[in-house]
Amino acid sequence: MGLDIRWPIGLMFLVVGLLMLVAGFTVPQEQLQRSLNININLIWGVGLLIFGGLMTFFAWLGSRKNGSNPPA
Amino acid sequence: MHDINLGAIDYAILLVYVAAVLGIGFALRRYMKSSRDFLITGRTIPTWVTGLAFISANLGALELVGMAASGAKYGIATSHFYWVGAIPAMVFLAVFMMPFYYGSKARSVPEYLKMRFDERVRALNSISFAVMTLLASGISMNALAKLLNQLLGWNYNVSLWICSVVVMVYVLKGGLTSAIYTEVLQFFMIVLGFAPVVYLGLKDVGGWGKMTESLQQVAANPAALNLGTNATYNANAWTSAWEPLLAGPEKNPMGVDWFAMVFGLGFVLSFGYWCTNFLVVQRAMAAKNMTAARNTPLVAAVPKMLFPALVIVPGMIAVALMSNPQKGYRIPPPPLDQSVYVKAEAAVKSAAGQPAEAAFQQVAQVVGKKMDPAKVAALVKEHAAQPLAMPVFKQRLDDAITEYDYDGVIISLVKRYCPTGLLGLALTALLASFMSGMAGNVTAFNTVWTYDLYQAYIAKDKSDDHYLWMGRAVTVVGVLLSIGTAYFARLYNNAMDVIQLVFGFVNAPLFATFLLGMFWARATGTGAFLGLLGGTATSALFHALTIAKNNTPGLKGGYLGVLHTFPSEMAQNFWLATFAFTACFVLTLVISLLTKRTKTDEELKGLVYSLTPKIKDEEQPFYMRPAVIGVVLLAACVVLNIIFK
Secondary structure, eight states: OOOOTTTHHHHHHHHHHHHHHHHHHSSSSGGGTTTOOHHHHHHHHHHHHHHHHHHHHHHHHHHHHHHHOOOO | OOOOOOOOOHHHHHHHHHHHHHHHHHHHHGGOSSSHHHHHOOOOOOOHHHHHHHHHHHOOHHHHHHHHHHHHGGGGGHHHHHHHHTTHHHHHIIIIIHHHHHHHSSSSSSHHHHSOHHHHHHHHHHHHHHHHHHHHHHHHHHHHHHHHHHOOOOHHHHHHHHHHHHHHHHHHHHHHHHHHHHHHHHHHHHHHHHHHHHHHHHHHHTTHHHHHHHHHHHHGGGGGGGSOOOOOOOOOTTTTTSHHHHHHGGGSOOOOOOIIIIIIIIIIHHHHHHHHHHHHHHHHBSSSSSSHHHHHHHHHHHHHHHTTTHHHHHHHHHHHTTTGGGGGOOOOOOOOHHHHHHHHHHHHHTTTTTTHHHHHHHHHHHSSSOHHHHHHHHHHHHHHHOOOHHHHHHHHHHHBOOOOGGGHHHHHHHHHOOOHHHHHHHHHHHHHHHHHHHHHHHHHHHIIEEEEEEIIIIIISHHHHHHHHHHHHHHHHHHHEEEEEEHHHHOHHHHHHHHHHHHHHHTTHHHHHHHHHHHHOOOOOOHHHHHHHHHHHHHHHHHHHHHTTOTEEEEOOBBBBOOEESSHHHHEEEEEEHHHHHHHHHHHHHHHHHSOOOTTTTTTTSSGGSSSSOGGGGGGGGGGGGHHHHHHHHHHHHHHHTOOO
């Protein structure tokens, strides 16, 4: 089918990763007691950005090989 | 349990996810030209996608919630549902059975049965499958909406309808293809959403080593945490998968013997599910070619093998946390109705001044659960001295209940560890699992309805446009019926238990029919049909004549008399499956020999092992051959079993 699933997965996790980063900078310290005083949002946000970035990169590689375009 | 507030970022994450799955549906809309596109995909999907969809369709919310619950109840032995009860069957499906499903060009599992046997077998299988799929979907929707309501304070109706409508829209737009694509996205969402929660939980209990130490202390005296009264478990009951099992049913919390585990679960139930259930097999049938179809369950087996870390460990964490009073954690108690709280409040008030024993009896009777006498006494005393506000009172009363609602484990851990941000991600993961399971049910149902029931028996020679229309219409009907079932399940819990029981009866013998059908050309339609009916009757009879320890005759079995008492319900289930399978196998065998063959060797080509030319895997590089990958996976599985023995 004409849709490379790596595009939506990659883009979604890029956005979610960004949102987690925002949370990493804005969530007050006392809430972080829940996550054992680890700023899990910041760490995991970076992780999700890397994952989303890789997916998008491979989708882009694939689209160059097959000449198909990303979804509009 | 008090409610938890979601921040704007949590909602934003949820919305981004919903936008992504709907976007996939809309992007695929223009490819849906025929009923085949819609119901069985154009069979052009790459292996890694069908493989992850295969496992994601199986990873519904109940799997996630239920496996964490079992992790708390039984510890690491729950991994038997993966390393014994899934991987071998998935490898068998890939290596031996996919060639017939994919090669026969059947559009569904029931259609394969029609080609191999006859219309009767197909009708029996497709009707029971269609009904079961819908009801199972509704039951799981009800369970999740209820949990979200109890533990997060979300509105039952809102969660139920919003999730269902999202699933309905993307399936309507993109058919099976969009279900499969979104399942891949959901797979990553579930894994990446829960992994940090498990990490934080493990860190909190002091790491794996500390956790196993705590669990060994729990096993030494399970009664201290009210985890059953049987205090004779092995010390490693929660931390070893095999040793407590081999020690006998009274030494492990599952109450199961090794034979029932290996044969009943590992062979009969597991092969019956993974190798014949159209819900999962459909994903493999959508692959782009035979090799891709066969490799689909193998790709799926890799995450399946590792899932215990994600779904069972949380349950173990919960028990370990509970064993340390400083952590201030308990597995949530069974939820009470608002009216019960009101009555309990009155009972507590009037219990003041009564002798301790009578006061306790009075409160416990109103609540209807097992309670801790000391905590009840303290509550009565405090409430008499200074009446507690209702929210505080509720919390204290909940705390005094010594029963557990194990299904609440996952959400209670999410609440404990997730600050805004991660909270949104983890809850999105939970909803993603809910949607992937539901979409799996809906797409399997609409295919079986349209091709195996509607086209086969109701409207034979219509145009393809008509069947495409029917596929869409029944998607809506299927979702609405699931929602209806969810409400029904909410009202009549007992009726649902009976229905699930009956499904168990129907499913247990199924694999015998497929095994004989695929590997014995002499098996006849009459043999298969009567064998299936006989197998189902055997399970019903078995259930009526046996019971598990501590159960009273009735819904739980033994209503025609008790010939045997099993140490646990799980043991009863596994043995029931074993008997049903054997009965179906023997009946099909004998009746086939007594009846005439109706299909010639030529007709059975491609449907039966001995009459089908062997697939030449030699053209594939060796690491792509299903048999090679299968052996590697099985070896890895053995290693895991040994590590956690």
